Each structure stands twice: as C-alpha cells, then as structure tokens.
Amino acid sequence: MKMASTSNEQPWYTALLGFAENFRTSNPPNIRLCIHCLQSIFTFKPPPQIEARTHLQLGNILLTHTKNIDAARAHLEKAWSVSSSLSANDDVVFESASILSQLYEQQNQVQLAKPILHRAIEMSQQAPYWHCRLLFQLAQIFAIEKDFLSACGLLGVGAEFARTAQSDYTRMLFLLSKGMLLLIDKKMKDVDECLSMVSGLIETYQGSPIHKESLKVFFLVLQVCHYLMSGQVKSVKPALKQLQQSIQTITQIHTDDVLLSEPLSGNPVDLFQWLPKEHMCVLVYLVTVMHSMQAGYMDKAQKYTDKALMQIEKLKMLDCHPLLSSFQLMLLEHIVMCRLIMGNKSMAIQEIFQACHVCQQQPRLFTTHGAQIHTLLGLYAMSMNCMEAAEAQFKTASKLTTVSDLKSFVNLNLAIVYLRTNRQTELVGLLESIDPEKLESGSHSLKAAAYYVQGLQAFFQARYNEAKRYLRETLKMSNAEDLNRLTSCSLVLLGHIFLSLGNNREAMNMVTPAMQLAGKIPDVHVQLWASSLLKDLYRMCGDSHNEAEEFRMHSSFSQSLLKDHFQSSQMSEHGLIQWTDGQCPFHLCSTSVGSSSML
Template identity: 65%
Template sequence: MASSQDAWYLSLLGLAEHFRTSSPPMIKLCVQCLQAVFNFKPPQRVEARTHLQLGNILLSHTKNVDLAKNHLEQAVPTAALTYKQSLSSWLLSQVINSFDDVKFEAASVLAELYEQQNQISLSKPILRKAIELSQHNVYWHCRLIFQLAQIHATEKDYTLASSLLGVGVDYAYISNASYTRVLFLLSKGMLLLIDKKLQEVQPVLNQAGHVIETWTGAVYQKEYLKVYFLVLQVCHYLMAGQVKSVKPCLKQLQQSIQTIMATDDVFMGPSAGDMFLWMPKEHLYVLVYLVTVMHSMQAGYMEKAQKYTDKALMQIEKLKIVDNKPILSVFQLMLLEHIIMCRLVMGNKTQALQEISSASALCKQCPRLLETHGPQLHTLLGLYAMSMNCMEAAEAQFIAALSTSRERELWTFANLNLAIVYLRGKREADFNALHDRINPESLPSHSHSLRAAAYYVQGLQAFFQGRYNEAKRYLRETLKMANAEDLNRLTSCSLVLLGHIFLSLGNSRESMNMVTPAMQLASKIPDVHVQLWASAILKDLHRICGDSQRENEAYQRHVNFSQMLLSDHFQASQMSDHNLILWTQGNFPINTSNSPNTSTELL
C-alpha cells in the first residue's frame, strides 16, 4: 500500500513539473497536482519541499500572496517552533538534518516575502536562526548573510550590515571560497562609501584589489570581480569630485565590461560557496553606462552624457521586457537625474521638464524610490524653477530637499543653489544666514568640485556687491581647482564672470582674454547660458575696440541664443508638468489650474 502511495505522489510531482515547464506554463494544473500530493501523506521532506514549491510558484505566477505565505508557513507539527505558533516549511525541515536546501531556501523566501510586505521585524529572526543553523553549508550560510546584511542596509543600519559582511569575509576565507570572500569585501566597501566613511573605504578596496590582482582562479570570475572593484573606485573618485583623476579607472572599467559581455558566464570554482553574482552582467553593462554619464555630466561633456544616457535607457527598456527587476528602475531614475541637469545646462528646459515628469512617474510607481530619491527630485525641480525664473518655487524646492536629505553632497549642492537664488533676489540677509553651510574653507562635503563651486558662489556674491578684487581672488581659486580636475563648466562660468569684472573695471584687454576662452569652452559643453552671457560681453568689447563687424556678429549670436531660450521657456511654461514645481510634499499635483508665474528675464 505504501509503495502505491509513493507512486501516486511521485507521479503527481512529475506531472506538476510537466505543467510548470510547458510552453506556455499551465500554472493552475501545476498547483492542483502539487496540492493533491498532500492527500497521499508523503514523507516529511517531500511535504516540506512541496509546500516550498507551491509557495514559490504562487509568488511567481499569481497575486495570491497570502496563500503563498500560508504554504511557506504551513507544515506538520514540530517542537522546533520559535516566535511563531503557525508552522512553516523551514521550521519543519529543521528536524530533517540532511534536507538543507528546503530548510534554508524556505527561510530565505519567507524572509524576503515578509520584507516585501514591510514586516522586516519578522524577516530578521528567521534569517538569524537560519544563519546559525547553516554554518556547515557554505553556499547557504553566505547567501543568508548577504540577505540579512541587505535588510540592515535598507534600514540604513550600515554599521551592523558592515559587521555582518565582515563575518562573511572571515567565513568565506576559512571555507576556501576565495571569490565570495572578495564579494563580501567589495560589498563592505560599497556600504562604507554609502555611509561616507571615506577613510575606511580605501583599506578595504586595497585589500580586495590585491586579491583580484593576484587571482589564480577562473578568468571570468577575476574579470567580474574587477568590474565590481572598478565601479566602486570610480564612484569613490566621483563622490570626491575628482573628475580628472578618475579617468584611468573609468577606462579600465569600460574595457573590463566589454570583456565580460563577450564571455559566457562560467562560475566554476573549487568551493560550493563561490556561486554568487553581485548583479547579472546585463545589469552591470547598464551600470557602467550610468557611471560614465555621471562622469560626463560632472566633467561638462553634456553631449557625451546624452549619448550614453540614450544607450543606457534603451538597454533598460529591453531588460524590463524580459524581467522588470527593481534595480532597473533605480538605474533609470539615476540616469534621468543626471540628464535633466545636462538639459538645463544646454538650455533645453522643455525636455528637462519631460524627463522630470518621467522621474516623477517612476517615483509614483514605487513609493520606496520616492523615499530614497525624493530629495534629488526636489533639487532638480529647484534647478528647473531657477531656469524659469520662478525664484519662490526654487527656494521652496531647495528647502524641501534640505529638510528631507542628510546626504552631505546633495545637502551642500542644494545650499549652494539656494545661495544663488538669494543673490539673484538681492536677499543679502538670507544669503549671509547660509554662510557657514557654503563656506569653502569649512564645507560639510569633502567633494573637490563642490568646494570649487563654493568659491565661485563667494565670488559671485562679491561681484554683486561691487567688491571686484575680492571676487577675483575667489574666482581664481575656483579656476585653479577646476583646472586641476577638468571641471569644464566651472571653468567657463568663472572665466566669463572674470571677464565681466574686468569689463566693469574698464580693462577691456584682460576681459577679452577671459571671455574668449569662456565662449570656446561653453560652445564645447555646450552651455547656452554662458554663451548668452559671453556674447553680450563680447558685443560690448568689440564696440569699445571699434570693431563693428565683430560687434554685429556677437550681437547676432546673443539674439539667437536669447530667442532660442525664450522660445523654449515659453514652451515649458505651457506644459501641465510645469506645475510640478508647486509640489513640496504629499501627492504630486495634477494639472493644477493656478500655474506659477514665470518671468522671461534672462540672467
């Protein structure tokens, strides 16, 4: 009789697998077969595995999350219960010592499900218990440590997450899982970067880099680890505003990703624990595009940033069709954030607004994205509002960004732009109130580029107050720092402002020496606003020199830039998305009737 029952449930399991792998899959029939298995009272390990299969299938192919959770939790009575009175497949399998895969996979899936339902307090005990039980199983012990560290990182408990990853480094070392040891090291380095513990990052990256350089294992594993390592090195440089210094690392990264994309995935190693990916190579490919865009935008290569953004967004759309992973939306949002800033520099407010709308739509779809990128969105809206001369809205957006962000670089960037809003509004007292936040000598951010920008803002204030010698000192400091790291936009802005100062002082020759290279550099970026400003100064300089032909040419250029900007300004002001500048909290405004006033005055 027992063998007859075995035959029945084994047949049902085989039939269920047939229905699952059919094209298209017949999920309803698969689920019915698996549910029928329980009627034949199979062995405990089979019952546990069947509950796990049902939970996974229901999660993957249906919206019945409660039933999926029920299968993950339900099993036969066992004395191994912890904090929960209901039974679970992973608790059941604790009494089956040889059945590790069910035990730990069920723990992992159940913890992930709780996390998705914002019940993280239920996820962590399951994972801690599973980590404790899995020390003899290298693969699952490492995987569960990664999963628990990720949860702590999501909660911004970076210290605890880093500590867990440190445990993983040591465990992988004694388990001879060399590849996974480097993954743990690099993941720890990434969290230290996120937590801005820049002094602690480099030793960790140096340790990982040494292991990678002396790697004797599989070539594909080495190249994969190298990409992860170089991504972190590039991000480290970019966070420090060192645009020129990062170039060798970025070039190596671009070469390494080409090698990986041309190679089949082969993760063969001596240890069962060496079976992990940071992310699939198709996602890495997009990530390399993203850091290239970040570099191009900081360096002032706007058209290059635009080209790589287009390629990356196209790649993301293709990947989303196959499997819409949440990380793809994060990449998409970060690409939009950078290209929006490029559009504003290039004088294309209409397209910037369309992309702000796309970024808002992504945040609407995923509340977590809005929570993590809300300050960036407020900052972008502040920059757009400034470009439209909606100074009240710009101020409100920057204040909203400052009130919702503790990230030093963003906080400093928002304060610097808020300071410019106050300067343009002749609000000296409000500007002075920001002094400690934007003082280049005591800036909260350690970014080279932001410190250079802080000197520029100080120079701008001195210029507005007619303190020309002081303004020149600040601007020369900006130029020195900008030239050291190829910060082209800051260089062009500083040169044109110095040209304006020398013109005001009656020194037309020195003014020409500043404005001419400013115009050339601004044309390469291209920065339409600096070109507009420079063409106005050049018109006056040529008039002073009595060169009417060049005066007329400069005047015509100025008119062309003005007309282009005014046309784009009007078009953006008529779009319903323009009302996004009214949003500072809560739901996004939709077609608000009281559109903010915009001015066509151009700086």
C-alpha cells in the same frame, strides 16, 4: 522550479509530484491543476519533510504564477515553521527562509524577515552556499535601513567564512560589497583599506577569467565612484579608462554552450554573481555619464545616457529587475541637469516627470531619491525664473536628505536664489553652511563651487577685488581637476568684473576663452552671458564687424531660450514646481497643456 523527489518516498507522493510537474511544464502551463496535485499531497498526511517541501513548492508556484500573495505567504510560513523544527536541515529550510524573507521585505515588514534570517544563518553553518547567500540577504536588509555598521559586520563574517571555505572569489565579493557600503557611508579611510586589500587579491586570483573580470569591474566601479564623490574628475580618468576596457573584455569573452551550462567552479560557495553582464554594461555607462557631467562634457553625457536608457528598456522587456529602475532613475537625474545646462527646459521637466513615474513603479526609490527629484525641480524653477518655487523645492530637498554632498549642493543653489532676489537676510543665514573652508562635504568640486558662489556674492555687492580673489581660487581648483563648467562660469564672471572696472583688455582675455569653453560644453546660459559682454567690448574697441557677429549670436541664444521658456511654461508638467509634499501629482501629463497648469 523543478519539483524533485527522493528515491525512498511513497509511490503516491512520486506520482502526484510527477503530475504536478507535468501540468507546470505543459504548453501552455496548467497552474490550477498543478496546484491541485500538490494540495492533494496533504490528504495523505505526509511526513514533516514532505509536508515542508510541498508547502515551499506551493508558495513558489503561487508567487510566480498567481497574484494570491496571501496564500503564497501562508504556505511559505508553514514551510519555514515545519522545516526549521526538524533536526535534519536540508535546502527546504534555507530556501523557505530566503524566499519568505524576500516576501516580507517586499511587503515592508523587514522586522519579520530579520529574525528568520538570523536563525537560518545559525542553522546553515554546514551548508556553505546557503550560509553565504543568507548573509548577503540579511546584510542587504540592514543596508536598506542604513544600518551600515551591522551590514558591514555581516559582510565581514561572510568574507572570513568564504576564506575558510577556500573561495577567493566569494571572499572578494563580500569585501567589495563591504567597500561599497563604506563608500555610501563616507568612511573614506576604511574604503581605501578595503579597496587596497581587494586590489592585491584580484591581481593574484587564479580562478576563471569571467570571475576575474567581473571582480575587476566591481572594484573599478567603486574606485571611480570614490574619485567622483571626492570631485576629482581629472584624477579618475585612468581608473575610468581601465573600467571601460574591462567591460569590453567581459563582453568579448567567447564561451561555448558547454561552458555556459557548467559551473565556473566546483566549489558551491562560488555560485554567486555580482551582476549579470548586461547590467554591468549599463552601470559602466552610468558612471561614464556621472564623470561627463562633472567634467562638463554635456554632449558625451547625453550620448551615453541615450545608450544606457535604450539598453535598460530592452532588459526590462525580459526581466523588470528593481536595479534597472535605480539605474534608470540615476540616468534621468543626470540627463535633466544636462538639458538645463544646454537650455532645453521643456525636455528637462518631462524627464523629471518621467523620474517620478519610475519612483511610482518602485516606491522605495522615492525614499532614496525624493531629495534629488526636488533638487532637480528647484534647478528647473531657477532656470524658469520662478524663484519662490525654486526656494521651496530646495528647502524640501534639504529636509529629505542627510547626504552631506547633496545638502551642500542644495545650499549653494539656494544661495544663488537669494543673491538673484536680493534677499540679504536669508543669504547671511546660509553663509556658514556654504563657507568653502567649513563645507560639510569633502568634495573638491563642491568646494570650488563654494568659492564661485562667494565670488558671485562679492560681485553683486560691488566688492570687486574680493570677488576676483574668490574666483581665482575657483579657477585654480577647477583647472586642477578639469571642471570645465566651473572654469567657464568663473572666467565670464571675472570678465564682467574687469569690464565693470573699465579694464577692457583683461575683460576680453577672460570672456573670449569662457565663450570658447562654453561652446564645447555646450552651456547656453554662459554663451548668452559671454556674447552680451563681447558685444559691448567690441563696440568699445570700435570693432563693428565682431560687434555685429556677437549681437547676432546673442540674439540667437536669447531667442532660442525664450522659445523654450515659453514652451515649458505651457506644459502641464511645469506645475510640478508647486509640488513640495505628499505623492507626486500624477494627473499631470504631457498631452494636456496650458489651461491644466497648476500655476
């Protein structure tokens, strides 16, 4: 923060400000003397404009260079109080409102921030840049509070203001931000209208190439997420490919040093950036991982997760932005599911623990992701055959979330727990919430999964014809959108049903492609199941060579899973499956094993 002064100010003020700036920029900086110079200004009883600006400068210095948050807050409050009472509004009033509100937000006192931002927005009509910035800031607070109606209203006001200020770029930033909140709020019809409008605006936009490509990336990220939230894994591919091409275009745009140091537009309303280029790259990795997971390409998901996490670690060394922690947490959530499918439970539980540590560094993240972490613990406990713990984790997750997709996913897994433990009474209580025709979630993939769970229930009750009917519905839906994991699970279960009915030929026709598909994913549990069935089928056919091969494969998968199961059970992190309330038990760590387990 450079300390500027104006030409008509007193010599004592200019001198003290110059000394303060000299101490601030010296190598190493002398912050104590910088603060001392600024505080000396008050002994001259300066006019209100200088008083307000000095309080703002002190607040900024204390926030940036010290841990004295209370003193910083006091100076910022004074800066706002003095500057907001003056008739001539300058940057001091708006900057103090913005920074003070950010500080209140960090201290979980948003009710103090909102009236200040409302007042500053009213005052900033003639300061276009600050008006837009303050609208974005207040909308973000409402979004965090899940008051999406108020947030979208403010973003709509911002879009209209940017239009009148002749800034197509910032108008689209407001509209895309609104589209993002509508997507989170599941207002799909409104999302379609918003994205349709912005699509046309981007096509006709005549601004800088960097602005155009960053808007395109924002638009395509929303479009891809829209498809993925609807479980349309195949339909999303063209948009995802476009997104990957667009991020490559951004990283390949060569700008010389002069261009980088100059604004991309002469309009002050255009001085906004959605995300830095490096953050955009991480985000594109993240949505690629989300797609790979839903489609059932675990190797691909793992590869892009590794790349994204490495990029995040590099970026965190330069600037530990909260958004990077959000990206890191979402990547960990996906890689944990990957590990469980691929039969690597020991890495999965360590990564769940790592996700808890990310939440510890950014406590707000546990508010938004606590349900997901307990869901992952439930999936891990299921894979370890700890069904009581799995049930407790899924019930905890269900209490913590209002998101329909996550609730449906949790209920489907809870139903499998009840099926595996033969708890019919509890299962009956869940049946309506997982009925594919009444599913609260509108996701194609979750509806297909609901048919699979119904097929599984019918199989357990030996209602084979009914089971086949449900599973064929799952296959129809999963084939339509390339849901490979659901396809392989349905095929192997159908094979098991045909084997139970004595129809060995049909069983072989189902299990063979299931095994091939499971190998491509790779899904170790389906491979274990399929190799067991194939071993029996080849024995019945008298094919001893293939029977021996399947026996070898079944033994290999079984030994690998048993070894990993034992390793996981000995890890102290395994004790997390007993945690359902309060803070994460951070005394657990990967260096202690066995005896320190909470089990």
